Amino acid sequence: MPKYELIPIEQLIEPEIPAREAMDETKLAELCESIREIGYIHPLAVVLVPAVAQAIEDRKKNPKQRPFKQSAIRYEIIDGHRRYKCGVMLSHKTLPCLIFDDPENARQAIKLHSALFREDLSTAEEAAFVADLIEKYDYTEEQLCRALRQKPGWINERLSLLRGNQSVFEALRERKINMAVAKQLNRVKDEAQCKYFLNLVIEGGATALTVTKWVTEWLMKGTVHADAVQPGQTAASVEQTSPSGPVCFFCRKECNVYELENVWIHPWEKKMIEAQIDRAGAPLPGESAASNPPN
Numbered sequence: 001m002p003k004y005e006l007i008p009i010e011q012l013i014e015p016e017i018p019a020r021e022a023m024d025e026t027k028l029a030e031l032c033e034s035i036r037e038i039g040y041i042h043p044l045a046v047v048l049v050p051a052v053a054q055a056i057e058d059r060k061k062n063p064k065q066r067p068f069k070q071s072a073i074r075y076e077i078i079d080g081h082r083r084y085k086c087g088v089m090l091s092h093k094t095l096p097c098l099i100f101d102d103p104e105n106a107r108q109a110i111k112l113h114s115a116l117f118r119e120d121l122s123t124a125e126e127a128a129f130v131a132d133l134i135e136k137y138d139y140t141e142e143q144l145c146r147a148l149r150q151k152p153g154w155i156n157e158r159l160s161l162l163r164g165n166q167s168v169f170e171a172l173r174e175r176k177i178n179m180a181v182a183k184q185l186n187r188v189k190d191e192a193q194c195k196y197f198l199n200l201v202i203e204g205g206a207t208a209l210t211v212t213k214w215v216t217e218w219l220m221k222g223t224v225h226a227d228a229v230q231p232g233q234t235a236a237s238v239e240q241t242s243p244s245g246p247v248c249f250f251c252r253k254e255c256n257v258y259e260l261e262n263v264w265i266h267p268w269e270k271k272m273i274e275a276q277i278d279r280a281g282a283p284l285p286g287e288s289a290a291s292n293p294p295n
Contacts, residue, residue: 002098002106004043009087009095013049013076023082032086043096044080045106048073075099078106105137123182124173127158160186165194177201180208184215193218200262 052074075097077084087095100106121129130148133139139147144155161169161179164186172182181201188194197214200206206214247254265273 002045002100005097005099006094007046007075007097007099009084009092011074012044012046012084012095012097013074014084015077015081023085028082028085028089031082032089035083035086036090040083040096042080042083043098044083045078045100045110046075046080046097047078047100047103047106049076076103078103079110122173122175123158123161123179124169127162127169130155130158131162157183165191165198167195167198171198171202178208181206181211184208184211187215188218204262 052072078100080095080097084095098106130144133144133147141152141155144150145152148155157179161172161182164182165188168177168182168185171177172179177185177198185194185197185201188197197211197218200214201211248260
């Protein structure tokens with residue numbers, strides 16, 4: 001974690017290779033006015049000048065040497081060159097800074113921080129960003145909350161999405177679904193069923209409320225067991241249980257979700273067809289429509 005300090009402005013050194021070769025004087029004056037009115041919203045990112053860092057390390061190894069004078073310490077600016085210029089123009093004695101141990105870590109942290117606060121950042125990108133902070137910088141939950149200015153629930157939600165079904169996460173990353181839908185789909189631990197629901201959402205544009213109903217109803221029925229009837233067995237030799245997966249509207253048999261098709265139909269038409277099927281008698285298990293041609 002970087003350390004926050006107010007550093008005397010004379011101890012700050014401008015970047016060796018500035019990001020901007022020339023600064024717009026008008027915009028610089030506008031930034032000065034903003035800082036004069038409300039102060040520094042974002043601290044500068046700095047690192048110890050390599051020679052100073054080495055000298056401090058040498059003195060730690062050899063306690064007999066005189067301590068390094070605080071006034072002799074110098075920091076190179078990694079991010080915040082324009083804010084530094086404004087500080088000089090406004091005659092500020094100290095500037096708020098985040099001190100990083102390594103320039104590359106500082107640049108990466110700035111890059112990630114800038115990405116997080118882009119307005120068009122997707123929930124999946126936020127999740128990947130949080131994971132990067134944990135993996136690369138070993139952030140704790142408390143440090144994440146402080147750095148990102150978010151509550152633990154916000155962080156845990158995004159990590160749950162990242163650790164959930166990968167097909168769901170990819171759809172979220174590609175903005176094919178939203179976060180509310182993704183959370184509901186991740187409740188389905190059966191891979192085939194989850195993929196089936198995901199395809200329905202992408203193709204039909206179902207809302208989070210609709211998906212919640214699908215998932216809740218499916219969870220109440222239970223998980224589909226495709227291997228309930230083993231090769232060489234008959235349905236009668238297997239313990240009879242209530243259907244736990246999708247059932248065909250016509251033959252009334254439990255089926256694999258990928259053997260079925262979605263058909264949009266009015267409720268009153270559905271009831272009418274069901275009544276006709278009941279009157280005619282549904283095909284027996286194993287019978288095909290061809291074996292019972294209409295009279």
